[in-house]
Amino acid sequence: MSGRISLVLCVVLLAVAPLVLSPFRLGLLAKYLCFAIVAVGIALAWGRGGMLTLGQGVFFGLGGYAMGMHLKLREAGPAGLPDFMVWSGVEELPALWKPSANPVFALAAVVVLPGLVAFLLGLLVFRQRVRGAYFAILSQALAAAFVILLVGRQGLTGGTNGLTNFSRFFALDLTDPGGRRVVYAITAAALVLTYLAVKLVVRSRFGALLVAVRDHEDRVRFLGYDPALVKTITFAASAVVAGLAGALFVPVVGIISPALLGVVPSLELLVGVALGGRFSLAGAVAGAIAVNYAKTLFSEDFPEGWLYLQGGLFVLVLVFAPRGLAGVVEAARDRFRRRPREEVAG
Amino acid sequence: MNPVLEVRGLRVVFDGFAALDGVDLTVAEGELRFLIGPNGAGKTTLIDVITGLTRPAAGSVRFDGVELVGLREHRVVRLGVGRTFQTAAVFEELSVVDNLDLAAGFRLPLRSLLRRRRGISDEVAAALETAGLTALADRPAGVLSHGQRQWLEIGMLLVQRPRLLLLDEPVAGMSRDERERTGGLLERIARTHTVVVVEHDMEFLRRYAREVTVLHQGRVLREGSVAEVQDDPRVREVYLGRSKGEAVT
Ligand SMILES: Nc1ncnc2c1ncn2[C@@H]1O[C@H](COP(=O)(O)OP(=O)(O)O)[C@@H](O)[C@H]1O
Numbered sequence: 001m002s003g004r005i006s007l008v009l010c011v012v013l014l015a016v017a018p019l020v021l022s023p024f025r026l027g028l029l030a031k032y033l034c035f036a037i038v039a040v041g042i043a044l045a046w047g048r049g050g051m052l053t054l055g056q057g058v059f060f061g062l063g064g065y066a067m068g069m070h071l072k073l074r075e076a077g078p079a080g081l082p083d084f085m086v087w088s089g090v091e092e093l094p095a096l097w098k099p100s101a102n103p104v105f106a107l108a109a110v111v112v113l114p115g116l117v118a119f120l121l122g123l124l125v126f127r128q129r130v131r132g133a134y135f136a137i138l139s140q141a142l143a144a145a146f147v148i149l150l151v152g153r154q155g156l157t158g159g160t161n162g163l164t165n166f167s168r169f170f171a172l173d174l175t176d177p178g179g180r181r182v183v184y185a186i187t188a189a190a191l192v193l194t195y196l197a198v199k200l201v202v203r204s205r206f207g208a209l210l211v212a213v214r215d216h217e218d219r220v221r222f223l224g225y226d227p228a229l230v231k232t233i234t235f236a237a238s239a240v241v242a243g244l245a246g247a248l249f250v251p252v253v254g255i256i257s258p259a260l261l262g263v264v265p266s267l268e269l270l271v272g273v274a275l276g277g278r279f280s281l282a283g284a285v286a287g288a289i290a291v292n293y294a295k296t297l298f299s300e301d302f303p304e305g306w307l308y309l310q311g312g313l314f315v316l317v318l319v320f321a322p323r324g325l326a327g328v329v330e331a332a333r334d335r336f337r338r339r340p341r342e343e344v345a346g
Numbered sequence: 347m348n349p350v351l352e353v354r355g356l357r358v359v360f361d362g363f364a365a366l367d368g369v370d371l372t373v374a375e376g377e378l379r380f381l382i383g384p385n386g387a388g389k390t391t392l393i394d395v396i397t398g399l400t401r402p403a404a405g406s407v408r409f410d411g412v413e414l415v416g417l418r419e420h421r422v423v424r425l426g427v428g429r430t431f432q433t434a435a436v437f438e439e440l441s442v443v444d445n446l447d448l449a450a451g452f453r454l455p456l457r458s459l460l461r462r463r464r465g466i467s468d469e470v471a472a473a474l475e476t477a478g479l480t481a482l483a484d485r486p487a488g489v490l491s492h493g494q495r496q497w498l499e500i501g502m503l504l505v506q507r508p509r510l511l512l513l514d515e516p517v518a519g520m521s522r523d524e525r526e527r528t529g530g531l532l533e534r535i536a537r538t539h540t541v542v543v544v545e546h547d548m549e550f551l552r553r554y555a556r557e558v559t560v561l562h563q564g565r566v567l568r569e570g571s572v573a574e575v576q577d578d579p580r581v582r583e584v585y586l587g588r589s590k591g592e593a594v595t
Pocket residue numbers: 360361365383384385386387388389390391392
């Protein structure tokens with residue numbers, strides 16, 4: 001019940017934000033909301049499923065590039081080429097780009113592409129019973145490789161600069177505060193819907209199965225389920241969510257580039273979730289927003305310091321409060337209510 | 347009687363040591379078979395091979411004529427073979443009901459799994475009753491005592507409606523009272539299922555066993571009724587030689 005009240009309160013806050021925040025601040029909030037969407041997916045995969053995914057940046061990037069490519073083609077010059085291709089002397093649109101001109105294809109690719117990549121990867125690794133730290137390292141290596149791939153293909157991907165200079169998001173004018181408010185509204189709605197959808201999954205039988213796989217993978221096999229498949233589906237779902245966030249990030253921030261997707265940004269996505277509490281969806285959302293807000297505050301003044309502060313926070317939370325802020329809040333609430341902990345006699 | 351389980355020439359080697367060495371075992375439909383033998387005899391290993399956890403070096407395991415060797419664990423379960431573990435393994439963070447519901451739901455398609463559990467199915471309610479856990483239905487399984495966990499595991503097995511149940515030392519570590527209840531449970535289950543029980547508690551054996559297979563050092567030492575097995579001097583020696591307290595008398 002109190003959960004429902006908090007949810008309504010948050011939705012109200014999100015709805016009021018455009019009325020009270022300057023366009024600049026609203027843009028920042030929209031950016032945090034993008035990361036919060038990723039956080040919901042991470043809380044599902046890591047908190048519920050025990051998969052410490054250090055490569056969410058890849059799926060975020062796949063969604064972002066799928067969206068960015070389409071937007072670039074919409075704004076392409078007379079030759080039908082995105083500006084950066086003209087600058088790097090590309091004369092004909094690469095075949096890889098052609099389907100992106102179709103808006104239906106592009107919108108589908110935003111979620112299908114990351115989902116598919118994660119699904120295939122999951123089948124490959126989970127079937128081989130790769131888990132724990134091995135999975136974490138593997139996903140991190142994936143992020144590193146992805147960045148190298150993007151940077152290396154300058155003419156195709158825009159290289160280090162990525163895709164940028166977007167002035168329109170479909171019918172919306174991104175140079176106009178009104179248009180940007182709509183983008184914010186779409187992002188906020190996407191967060192709420194993602195949260196609700198994942199919440200339904202968490203509460204379903206599948207959610208229970210996921211916790212069972214996390215805590216006792218080997219035992220789950222003897223219930224007749226294939227844990228590899230359960231993990232693969234969940235991992236793919238978290239990738240879809242990250243892809244959606246990446247796609248929204250493009251109109252919100254106006255850029256998608258390798259610097260946003262590599263090992264460090266992928267880790268940063270995790271820090272908020274750890275801090276807020278990976279076992280709680282709401283905690284993960286709050287953590288992601290808080291950490292990114294703090295980053296804005298601190299990193300302007302001490303960019304180096306922020307990195308260390310963040311790393312330190314991450315370790316501290318994992319060691320001393322593995323359930324994050326949500327865990328601290330729950331513990332406090334339990335104490336407040338003085339719920340007696342009955343013992344069950346054998 | 348139709349044989350449900352046919353184990354032939356099973357050999358399992360761990361680092362050059364043969365944990366099972368040419369084991370044959372046939373279990374007929376509806377049978378309650380006790381599998382006994384001193385520690386390290388290979389009883390758990392035999393169950394591990396049947397359920398796909400351990401790959402044998404040689405031999406075959408047929409269930410209803412279907413070869414089980416080489417199948418992955420969840421496939422074996424889906425064919426109708428269920429097991430419990432020596433140290434009961436339940437999902438501690440999930441409620442008792444959810445543990446049972448999950449066990450019962452393994453044949454559900456994904457789209458049904460993605461729905462929320464509504465209430466308690468008759469089957470799960472019956473298993474709660476059988477396992478004596480109705481009062482604890484909504485508590486996390488983590489709060490259960492050792493004995494209750496074993497019963498929950500048996501309940502989880504029952505809702506899966508397996509054709510063959512393999513129970514690995516279900517009364518180990520239980521109090522006298524708990525053993526009594528487990529024995530009653532076992533008798534009830536055996537009326538409608540084919541069951542193989544690993545158990546070397548002699549008192550329990552005498553009370554509940556019909557057919558017994560004795561395993562020793564990875565081989566079948568003797569097979570027969572409780573009385574026959576107890577009278578076999580080789581069986582006596584195996585047990586007497588190890589621990590007088592467990593002598594078969
Ligand atoms: N995974 C394993 N690796 C190596 N040796 C094992 C393994 N599992 C069992 N063993 C050995 O195989 C023998 C049979 O073990 P087990 O089947 O557990 O015996 P029981 O259940 O009859 O007490 C023992 O000597 C045990 O040490």
